[in-house]
Amino acid sequence: MRTSIFATVSCLAATVFGSCMTDAAAHEVAVHFQELISAYTNASAEAYLTANFHDTSDSVTTLIDGGCPGTPLPLGQTTFSSRDAFIAGQGGQPNITFTILNVWHNCDSVFLRWSSNDPNPDVPTNMFAGKGLTPPEQVTGIIILETSEATVTADTPYQWLINTVYSEFNSGAWLVDLGVFQPNCSATASSKVKRDARPRIL
Ligand SMILES: *[C@@H]1O[C@H](CO)[C@@H](O)[C@H](O)[C@H]1NC(C)=O
Numbered sequence: 630m631r632t633s634i635f636a637t638v639s640c641l642a643a644t645v646f647g648s649c650m651t652d653a654a655a656h657e658v659a660v661h662f663q664e665l666i667s668a669y670t671n672a673s674a675e676a677y678l679t680a681n682f683h684d685t686s687d688s689v690t691t692l693i694d695g696g697c698p699g700t701p702l703p704l705g706q707t708t709f710s711s712r713d714a715f716i717a718g719q720g721g722q723p724n725i726t727f728t729i730l731n732v733w734h735n736c737d738s739v740f741l742r743w744s745s746n747d748p749n750p751d752v753p754t755n756m757f758a759g760k761g762l763t764p765p766e767q768v769t770g771i772i773i774l775e776t777s778e779a780t781v782t783a784d785t786p787y788q789w790l791i792n793t794v795y796s797e798f799n800s801g802a803w804l805v806d807l808g809v810f811q812p813n814c815s816a817t818a819s820s821k822v823k824r825d826a827r828p829r830i831l
């Protein structure tokens with residue numbers, strides 16, 4: 630209820646100051662970002678992102694750092710601070726297939742949940758042998774896409790360009806899938822004992 634009041638108020642504000650994206654436009658923005666991760670091309674990055682694009686994700690930073698904070702990227706800061714930085718970083722990555730689970734939006738931002746059963750299908754699974762673990766572990770995440778409204782022309786056909794991304798996901802499972810973290814999940818393994826000694830917050 631609170632969310633819909635907020636959306637209504639911000640859509641009224643946008644009616645005064647600019648337009649408010651439709652459900653179809655929000656879905657298109659979500660699919661544009663999905664395409665940049667699952668079927669990346671430079672042309673789509675240039676078509677879907679503003680030049681001043683920023684992407685902030687400690688989950689991505691943790692993957693880039695291989696779980697070692699600060700090396701090479703610091704946690705808690707922007708991961709890609711321009712479209713060119715995203716192109717340089719994402720352009721060299723394998724495509725990652727994922728399913729969009731939900732899409733919500735207000736006038737100029739899109740919120741989505743996603744899940745991938747196997748983000749790294751090329752990684753060999755024999756490294757998990759004897760560890761009581763059947764890979765891959767699924768990865769689920771949440772993304773906030775802030776957009777800028779653009780003037781539509783023949784050369785720039787999209788009204789809503791992604792300007793800012795805030796994205797977090799289960800990088801723990803992803804690092805297991807990559808073999809960077811290699812837990813031993815056998816019932817009697819010493820790492821299992823450590824897992825059971827975790828802080829009792831849940
Ligand atoms: C990702 O998918 C796009 C579109 O299908 C393709 O052009 C590109 O070569 C793929 N990238 C990699 C690293 O496989």
Ligand SMILES: *[C@@H]1O[C@H](CO)[C@@H](O)[C@H](O)[C@H]1NC(C)=O
Pocket residue numbers: 671716717720
């Ligand atoms: C994509 O852009 C990067 C950075 O400008 C460049 O190095 C790369 O060659 C381009 N890829 C293609 C397929 O044109």
Ligand SMILES: *[C@@H]1O[C@H](CO)[C@@H](O)[C@H](O)[C@H]1NC(C)=O
Pocket residue numbers: 758759760813814815817818819
């Ligand atoms: C995992 O732990 C079990 C129980 O301690 C042990 O028998 C097994 O060798 C371990 N596996 C690996 C790959 O270290």
